[in-house]
Amino acid sequence: MTENLIETVDLHKSFTVNGKETLHVLKGVTEHIAKGEVVSIIGPSGGGKSTFLRCLNLLERPESGKIIFEGVEITGEKVDINLHRQKMGMVFQHFNVFPHLSVKKNITLAPVLLGKRSQAEADEQAEQLLSRVGLLEKKDEHPGRLSGGQKQRLAIVRALAMEPDVMLFDEPTSALDPEMVGEVLDVIKALVKSGMTSVIVTHEMGFAREVSDRILFMDGGVIAESGNPDDIMNRPQNPRTKEFLSKVLY
Amino acid sequence: MDFFSNIVKIMAKYWKVFLLQGVGYTLLLSAITVVCGAVLGLLLYLGRTARFKPLNWLCIAIVEVVRGTPMLLQLYIAYFLVPKILPFHVTEFGSVTVGLVINSGCYVSEIFRSGIQAIDKGQTEAARSLGLNGRQTMMRIILPQAIKNILPALGNEFITVVKETSLASTFFVGDLMTSYLKVKGNTYLTMECLTIVGVIYFVLTFILSKLLNAFERRLKAHD
Ligand SMILES: Nc1ncnc2c1ncn2[C@@H]1O[C@H](COP(=O)(O)OP(=O)(O)OP(=O)(O)O)[C@@H](O)[C@H]1O
Numbered sequence: 001m002t003e004n005l006i007e008t009v010d011l012h013k014s015f016t017v018n019g020k021e022t023l024h025v026l027k028g029v030t031e032h033i034a035k036g037e038v039v040s041i042i043g044p045s046g047g048g049k050s051t052f053l054r055c056l057n058l059l060e061r062p063e064s065g066k067i068i069f070e071g072v073e074i075t076g077e078k079v080d081i082n083l084h085r086q087k088m089g090m091v092f093q094h095f096n097v098f099p100h101l102s103v104k105k106n107i108t109l110a111p112v113l114l115g116k117r118s119q120a121e122a123d124e125q126a127e128q129l130l131s132r133v134g135l136l137e138k139k140d141e142h143p144g145r146l147s148g149g150q151k152q153r154l155a156i157v158r159a160l161a162m163e164p165d166v167m168l169f170d171e172p173t174s175a176l177d178p179e180m181v182g183e184v185l186d187v188i189k190a191l192v193k194s195g196m197t198s199v200i201v202t203h204e205m206g207f208a209r210e211v212s213d214r215i216l217f218m219d220g221g222v223i224a225e226s227g228n229p230d231d232i233m234n235r236p237q238n239p240r241t242k243e244f245l246s247k248v249l250y
Numbered sequence: 251m252d253f254f255s256n257i258v259k260i261m262a263k264y265w266k267v268f269l270l271q272g273v274g275y276t277l278l279l280s281a282i283t284v285v286c287g288a289v290l291g292l293l294l295y296l297g298r299t300a301r302f303k304p305l306n307w308l309c310i311a312i313v314e315v316v317r318g319t320p321m322l323l324q325l326y327i328a329y330f331l332v333p334k335i336l337p338f339h340v341t342e343f344g345s346v347t348v349g350l351v352i353n354s355g356c357y358v359s360e361i362f363r364s365g366i367q368a369i370d371k372g373q374t375e376a377a378r379s380l381g382l383n384g385r386q387t388m389m390r391i392i393l394p395q396a397i398k399n400i401l402p403a404l405g406n407e408f409i410t411v412v413k414e415t416s417l418a419s420t421f422f423v424g425d426l427m428t429s430y431l432k433v434k435g436n437t438y439l440t441m442e443c444l445t446i447v448g449v450i451y452f453v454l455t456f457i458l459s460k461l462l463n464a465f466e467r468r469l470k471a472h473d
C-alpha cells in the first residue's frame with residue numbers, strides 16, 4: 001500500500017471581493033497525494049487550482065476541512081506551521097527570488113536562519129545545487145541580472161535547499177518567454193525522476209502528460225476528474241474535461 | 251540702495267544670532283524630531299499592524315487625527331499640556347519638541363507603511379513557504395528591501411521638518427524664525443530680516459536636498 005504524504009478532506013475556501021461579496025473558490029476538495037507521486041493539476045482559469053495548491057502549505061487558510069501532511073493535521077490548532085512548511089517547497093509563477101540577496105544567499109538564507117545547517121555547509125550545498133541547474137557561475141550575482149528562466153531555476157533550488165518532502169509548483173513556466181520554458185521544465189523533469197513528490201499546476205499539457213502519475217482536472221472549485229494521464233488526455237469522461245482539453249490541445 | 255546695505259549691516263551685527271543660534275537650533279530641533287519621529291513612527295506602524303485589534307484602531311486613530319489637524323494647534327496643545335502631564339520639569343523647548351515629534355512620527359509611520367507595502371506580496375509568500383516566521387520574514391526579507399524606499403522618504407521628511415520647525419518660533423524656542431523675531435524687534439527692519447531668514451532657509455533645504463539626491467543615487471547604485 002502506498003503511503004499518503006498529503007491528504008485533504010472536504011476543503012472549502014472563499015474570498016471576500018470588494019469588501020462584500022463572497023466568492024466560493026474551493027467547494028469541498030478531498031484528495032490524496034502519495035509519497036513519490038507526481039500529480040499535475042489542470043483546468044480553466046479561475047477554477048481554484050492555485051488556491052488549492054496554496055492551501056496545502058497554508059498560504060491560504062481554508063475555512064473548513066482538513067489537511068493532513070505526514071500524518072499531522074496541519075489545519076488543527078496549536079500546530080507550528082513554520083516547521084511543516086520547511087518540508088514543503090513551493091515554486092511560484094513569478095519566481096519571487098529575493099532581489100537584495102546574492103544568488104547563493106538566496107539559497108542559504110533559510111537553511112542557515114532556521115538552524116538546519118552552518119553557513120559553510122549551506123554554502124557547499126548551494127554550490128552543488130547551483131551546478132545541478134547550470135547556475136554556478138552566477139553564484140555571486142544578484143538576481144536582477146538573471147533571465148526569467150535562470151530566476152526560476154534559482155527559485156527551484158532555493159526550495160530544494162530545505163530538503164523538502166514535497167514540491168508544489170504553481171504554473172512555474174507561465175511567466176517565461178517561450179525560449180526559456182524548456183530549461184525550467186528540464187529541471188523539474190530531472191527532479192521528478194529523482195523521486196521527488198510533486199504537485200504541479202500547469203498549462204503545459206505535453207509536460208503534464210509526460211511527467212505525471214496522475215492528472216487532476218479542476219473546475220468550479222472541485223476536482224471534476226482525476227486519473228492517469230493517458231485516460232484524462234485521451235478518454236476524458238467528464239464533459240467539462242472534454243471541452244477544456246479540446247480548447248487547449250487544438 | 252538702503253535695503254541691501256541694511257541687510258549687510260544687520261548681518262554684520264547679528265550674524266551669530268542667525269547663523270549660529272538660529273540655524274543651530276533649527277537643525278537640532280529637526281534632527282531630534284526626525285530621529286525620535288522615526289522611532290515613534292516605527293512603533294505606530296507596528297501598532298497598526300499588530301494582531302491586537304484595539305491597538306490597531308488606537309494607532310490608526312492617532313495618525314489620522316494628527317494628519318487631519320493643523321500642526322500649530324498641536325504645538326499649542328503640546329506647549330500647554332506636556333508640562334502638566336510630565337512629573338518632572340520640562341522646558342518650553344522640550345514641550346514643543348514633543349509636539350513636533352508626535353506630528354512627525356505620524357507622517358513617518360505612513361512612510362514606513364507605504365515603503366513596506368510597496369514590496370511585492372510574493373516576497374512574503376516565498377519567505378513563509380521556506381518556513382521563515384513572520385518576524386524573520388520582516389527582518390530578513392521585507393525591511394532590507396523596504397529600507398531603500400524608506401530612507402529617501404525620511405530624508406525628505408527631514409527637509410520638510412526643517413521648514414516646519416519655523417512654527418515652533420511661536421513659542422520662542424530659539425530656532426531660525428525666532429532669530430528673525432528677535433532681530434526684527436531690535437531693528438524694526440522687517441523686510442530685511444525676512445529676506446535674510448528666507449535665504450538661509452532656502453540654502454539649508456537646497457544643500458540638504460542635494461545631499462539627499464547624492465545619497466539616493468548611491469543607494470540605487472548598490473542594487
Ligand atoms: N486573494 C484573493 N482574493 C480574492 N479573490 C481571489 C484571491 N485569490 C484568488 N481569488 C479568486 O478565486 C478564484 C480562483 O482563483 P485561483 O487563482 O485559485 O484560480 P486558478 O485555477 O489558479 O486560475 P489561473 O489558471 O488563472 O491561475 C478566481 O476567481 C480568483 O479571482
Ligand SMILES: [Mg+2]
Nearest residue numbers: 049050051171
Ligand atoms: Mg493560478
